[in-house]
Amino acid sequence: MTGRSERGAAAHQAGAAAEGIAARAYDEQGYVVAEYRWRGRGGEIDLILRGHGLVVFAEVKQSATFDAAAASLGAAQIGRIMTAAAEFLEGEPGGSLTECRFDAVLVDGTGAVQILENAFGQG
Numbered sequence: 001m002t003g004r005s006e007r008g009a010a011a012h013q014a015g016a017a018a019e020g021i022a023a024r025a026y027d028e029q030g031y032v033v034a035e036y037r038w039r040g041r042g043g044e045i046d047l048i049l050r051g052h053g054l055v056v057f058a059e060v061k062q063s064a065t066f067d068a069a070a071a072s073l074g075a076a077q078i079g080r081i082m083t084a085a086a087e088f089l090e091g092e093p094g095g096s097l098t099e100c101r102f103d104a105v106l107v108d109g110t111g112a113v114q115i116l117e118n119a120f121g122q123g
Contacts, residue, residue, distance in 0.1 A: 018062035018107040042083030069106040
C-alpha cells in the first residue's frame with residue numbers, strides 16, 4: 001500500500017469509528033439509525049436517524065478538537081447534504097413536509113462527542 005492509500009484507509013476507518021460514536025450518542029437519546037452513509041444523486045449523508053417524530057440528517061466530523069472538526073464543515077458540503085436530504089425526503093410519506101432537522105456531530109480525538117442540533121439553520 002502506498003502512503004497515500006494508507007492515509008486514505010486510516011481516514012476511512014477514523015470516519016467510520018466517529019460515525020459509530022455518533023450513532024451511539026443518538027441511541028442514548030432515543031433515536032434509531034435508519035441509514036448509514038446514505039448516497040443520493042446530490043451527495044452522501046453520514047447518518048439518517050428517526051425518533052421523536054422527526055428525521056434527523058447528521059453530518060459527522062472528526063478531528064483532534066471540536067473546533068477543528070467544526071471548521072472542516074464548509075458551505076459547499078452543507079449544500080450537497082441539503083440536496084441529498086431533499087432527495088431522501090421524496091421517499092417519505094410526508095415528502096418535503098416531513099419534519100426534519102440537520103445536525104453536525106463533532107467527535108474529538110478522545111472520542112468525546114458534541115451534537116449540534118439544527119447546525120445548518122434549517123429544519
